[in-house]
Amino acid sequence: MASTTPNSTQPGSSSSRFTASILAIIPLAISLAALVWGFFFLRDIQLAKDSNIPQVVTVLLAIVWGVGGVVLLFTTANFFIEQLSDKWIRRLQPVLFVGPAILMLIWALVLPTIRTLILSFYDEASVNFVWFENFKYVFTNDGMLIVFRNNLMWMIFGTLFTVTTGLLIAVLADRSKFESVAKALIFMPMAISFVGAGVIWNFVYSVKPVDASQIGLLNSVVVFFGGQPQAWTAFFQPWNNFFLIIIVIWLQTGYAMVLFSAAIKGVSSEILEAARVDGATELQVFFRIMIPQIMGTIITVSTTIIIFTLKIFDVVIVMTGGQYGTSVIATEFYRQYFTYNNNGVGSAIAIVLLIAVTPVMAYNLRQFAQREVF
Amino acid sequence: MKTNKMINSFIINGVLAIICLCWTVPTIGLLISSFRDRIDINRTGWWTVFPHKDWVSVEKIKPGPEVDRNQPMTFEGITATFEELSKGIETNDLRIKWIGNRRVGYLDVQKYGWTTATNFSLENYKQVLAGDDYTATLADGSTVTERGDNMTSAFLNSLAVAIPATVIPISLAAFAAYGFAWMKFPARKMLFALVVALLVVPLQIALVPILRDYVRLDLNGTFLAVWLAHTGFGLPLATYLLFNYMSELPRDILEAAFVDGASHFTIFTRLILPLSVPALASFAIFQFLWVWNDYLVALIFIGASPTNQLLTQRLAEIVGSRGQDWHLLTAGAFITMLLPLAVFFGLQRFFVRGLLAGSVKG
Missing domain, CATH: 1.10.3720.10 (MetI-like)
Known part of the structure; x- marks a missing residue:
């Protein structure tokens, strides 16, 4: 391993080091040039209306360029840096390691947050400064109030049911011989996209006229018990939101279950046994001993799911498109920006979303400040 | 004590099995349906692929061109109009039903009994994967050409x-x-x-x-x-x-x-x-x-x-x-x-x- 490092142990004469660093720029320059060429090539064939290059070739080139480009840049840039003097290596290597990630974060998250904040104080075309007009609209408009009510329903019921079912399944599975099979089945929906889940549940909810035979599972059960078939996601506002929330419960319970399962296994079996010997019932053991012991995990899971439901988008868009009183913050954001082209209100909604997660952000930062690693 | 334990484990596994079933049924329904015939998917629930009791076709009668479809027609000793026949007429343990349209349809003589709807194929996948027009043959022999999905x-x-x-x-x-x-x-x-x-x-x-x-x-x-x-x-x-x-x-x-x-x-x-x-x-x-x-x-x-x-x-x-x-x-x-x-x-x-x-x- 030591033999591969030309840098720190063998100080060459300063002139040979200078030549080496000049020469070492060449691979870096070549790979940069190749990447830039690939960038224009890929961009243009992808945007061209009638490209005669087969799609498989484009796809393969894109993958090679994207994956290879990162490796190539890091390697050649490091090769260049290691030809410099020790002082410069110590200065530049951290920049090479941490710099790209920080730059990406600043470009993709930090600057956009500031830009969105600025846009939220301007009118719909981002021309005139309107102070808090957009926020006033967001918090007083009747449609927006329905949106907030829906998100509140999502956050409360989605979290409540996900956490309780996840906990129930984790406890049951912990005592069953079929633990791994059961967990895999409950967990499987996590691999399915929201759009796919939307299709699955649209099919479960699908409705046919009263005199035809129902092909949707839910309506056929309802008809079997003598009820009327219903369009579940469209009627009974606002309760139709529940039929969308069920989908997310279905998707996320697996996550809750995995975390609870691990937490339950961490509860000391001696304490549980001691309680049982002292005559505690299973319910008492569960509520008085198990729950307090895994409270930390319950809070983590609840926070994750609250944040998740706060940003819920795909499920609503695919199931109802936000119609029938099911619109939520993220779908309303999309509608304001891309349907109505209202940059001001769209940005204000995004800022509201950001404000809603700041307590969690503050909590994370406080936890971080207490860590001893730094 | 021992029986108590067995009852407990039975309840636990039973509840767990019911939850797992609820969790997987929506996906299974989707998977089964994706292999079913396009007409079948829209006509009957996907669970009909499992054995169930229903009217089963025992005989098909193709009425000749000489039969006037606008007048009451007589088959198997039953006289009825086209409209009545398309709804289906039950006699004893048989049912006669007109399938398809007035001109090229046929009569289906059905019996009530156990059946499964296992008409599986990969046609749906072919259509979704095919980039261009896709031609499907319907049950009554006619064909439709539709846009595939690339x-x-x-x-x-x-x-x-x-x-x-x-x-x-x-x-x-x-x-x-x-x-x-x-x-x-x-x-x-x-x-x-x-x-x-x-x-x-x-x-x-x-x-x-x-x-x-x-x-x-x-x-x-x-x-x-x-x-x-x-x-x-x-x-x-x-x-x-x-x-x-x-x-x-x-x-x-x-x-x-x-x-x-x-x-x-x-x-x-x-x-x-x-x-x-x-x-x-x-x-x-x-x-x-x-x-x-x-x-x-x-x-x-x-x-x-x-x-x-x-x-x-x-x-x-x-x-x-x-x-x-x-x-x-x-x-x-x-x-x-x-x-x-x-x-x-x-x-x-x-x-x-x-x-x-x-x-x-x-």
């Missing part, structure tokens, strides 16, 4: 997006995590606090400013646009998780390597990366599933360009424009789920580990 091309595009959008953020995050864990540089703590703060920032806040940059660079609609966006959105969690893992690697291994004169780059590529494979794998699966299943980012940065669309976009488009074409929706949905489910079942162990180490994704 999911093959969308599948390739999804690969072209998902692989680099997984590798790029992990590479950047791995370098950064190493830097934060093992290098000394100014503002180290502040920069890592930035990473932590960005963990929960909703990506909605970034979409429009990034979109504006892309429009200026003429990047909108390209794979690169989606890679970079996913890289930015995935980086905080990736850096955070990998840092947690790398900073807990034993310090003496690294110090020994430093004494031997190894550079940071060598230590990183030869020592730390191989040791971090479990953490890298669990985040890779996470990010891959996230990108593959993403709809919002693709919707905004790829947009409507049909040649570059991803699987989730195509599927959402079928939902929007052909929402009652269940033969397309079921097969299409299953195609989008194929790879994630394979990854999931193949690498479940890593996935679970990632979840347990994970925090909140922004």
Whole structure:
């Protein structure tokens, strides 16, 4: 391993080091040039209306360029840096390691947050400064109030049911011989996209006229018990939101279950046994001993799911498109920006979303400040 | 005491089995339906593939052209009009029903009994994957030509997006995590606090400013646009998780390597990366599933360009424009789920580990 490092142990004469660093720029320059060429090539064939290059070739080139480009840049840039003097290596290597990630974060998250904040104080075309007009609209408009009510329903019921079912399944599975099979089945929906889940549940909810035979599972059960078939996601506002929330419960319970399962296994079996010997019932053991012991995990899971439901988008868009009183913050954001082209209100909604997660952000930062690693 | 235990275990396994059944039935229904005939899907529930009691065809009678379909007709000793026959007429244990339209239809003599509806084929998949027109033969012999749905091309595009959008953020995050864990540089703590703060920032806040940059660079609609966006959105969690893992690697291994004169780059590529494979794998699966299943980012940065669309976009488009074409929706949905489910079942162990180490994704 030591033999591969030309840098720190063998100080060459300063002139040979200078030549080496000049020469070492060449691979870096070549790979940069190749990447830039690939960038224009890929961009243009992808945007061209009638490209005669087969799609498989484009796809393969894109993958090679994207994956290879990162490796190539890091390697050649490091090769260049290691030809410099020790002082410069110590200065530049951290920049090479941490710099790209920080730059990406600043470009993709930090600057956009500031830009969105600025846009939220301007009118719909981002021309005139309107102070808090957009926020006033967001918090007083009747449609927006329905949106907030829906998100509140999502956050409360989605979290409540996900956490309780996840906990129930984790406890049951912990005592069953079929633990791994059961967990895999409950967990499987996590691999399915929201759009796919939307299709699955649209099919479960699908409705046919009263005199035809129902092909949707839910309506056929309802008809079997003598009820009327219903369009579940469209009627009974606002309760139709529940039929969308069920989908997310279905998707996320697996996550809750995995975390609870691990937490339950961490509860000391001696304490549980001691309680049982002292005559505690299973319910008492569960509520008085198990729950307090895994409270930390319950809070983590609840926070994750609250944040998740706060940003819920795909499920609503695919199931109802936000119609029938099911619109939520993220779908309303999309509608304001891309349907109505209202940059001001769209940005204000995004800022509201950001404000809603700041307590969690503050909590994370406080936890971080207490860590001893730094 | 012993019987008590058995009853307990019976109840536990019973409740668990019922929950598992509820959880899997929606997906099973979709899977079964995707193989059923297009007409059958819309006429009967997918559960009719299981044995059940229904009217079963025992004989088909093709009325000749001489039969006047506008007058009452007589078959098997029953006289009835076309309208009555299409509803079906029951006699004793038989039912006679007119299938199809007035001109080319036929009479079906049916008996009530056990049956299964197992008319399975791959036709739905063929139509969803076929790029151009697709000709289907209906039950009464007529044919319809419909637009297929070019999911093959969308599948390739999804690969072209998902692989680099997984590798790029992990590479950047791995370098950064190493830097934060093992290098000394100014503002180290502040920069890592930035990473932590960005963990929960909703990506909605970034979409429009990034979109504006892309429009200026003429990047909108390209794979690169989606890679970079996913890289930015995935980086905080990736850096955070990998840092947690790398900073807990034993310090003496690294110090020994430093004494031997190894550079940071060598230590990183030869020592730390191989040791971090479990953490890298669990985040890779996470990010891959996230990108593959993403709809919002693709919707905004790829947009409507049909040649570059991803699987989730195509599927959402079928939902929007052909929402009652269940033969397309079921097969299409299953195609989008194929790879994630394979990854999931193949690498479940890593996935679970990632979840347990994970925090909140922004």
